[in-house]
Amino acid sequence: MDAGPDRGMNGQAAKILIVEDEEPLTLLLRYNLESEGYQVDSVARGDDADTRLKESVPDLIVLDWMLPGLSGIELCRRLRSRPETKSLPIIMLTARGEESERVRGLATGADDYIVKPFSVPELLARVRALLRRARPERMADVLTLGEIELDRVKKRVLRSGRDIELGPTEYRLLEFLMERPGRVFTREQLLDGVWGSEVYIDERTVDVHVGRLRKALNRGNDNDPIRTVRGSGYSIDDRFGKKAG
Helix, strand or coil, rough: CCCCCCCCCCEEEEEEEEEEEEEEHHHHHHHHHHHCCCCCEECCHHHHHHHHHHCCCCEEEEEEECCCCHHHHHHHHHHHCCCHHHHCEEEECCCCHHHHHHHHHHHHHHEEECCCCHHHHHHHHHHHHHHHHHCCCCCCCEEEEECCEECCCCCCCCCEEEEECCCHHHEEEEEEEHHCCCCEHHHHHHHHHHHHCCCCCCCCHHHHHHHHHHHHHHCCCCCCCCECCCEEEECCCCCCCCCCC
């Protein structure tokens, strides 16, 4: 993941198939997953998904329990019986919240289970976690941008070989921005991505931590890799460290 949870080490975006017959939910999922950088395809019927998956296997599937043509449970069972899709990460979506139904879904072979209505940031977090677990080769241990290097294994940040001392929040903030160089995030998006949607913090807190991160990264006449986009938010400059021309 040299460009985020959405990319493999070869730079290719992870491919996700949504199998869901509720069009508004499909559109919501597609919009948010594509915003994260994933390649997204969708089908509304279980039997159509079965045909599609015989032709091409994505990196992850978001699968509704109740589908026309072929149920999500049956599709999941079929996928687990085939060598090419036996280890395909599957997140099951369902309106059923009873424990017995959750157990049944997981017993059929789903990797994770989320009950409607659900939090989109939570679903995105589960997608990232499943991709990391299922395809560790997709996730780079080291993120690099110009002379800045973030080592996920050692939890260490270097700039031009110099150790950068960061607090846990500044580290997560830098990691989040480096995963998606060039993308501008609002303060609200940064709060969701770095602190989590369940934590209630004033948006001005983001400004404080960005200030601390800048102070730690930049010394003397160092160029600042973090861009403040007036009226929008912050991004890490994808041109940072690249020579002009």
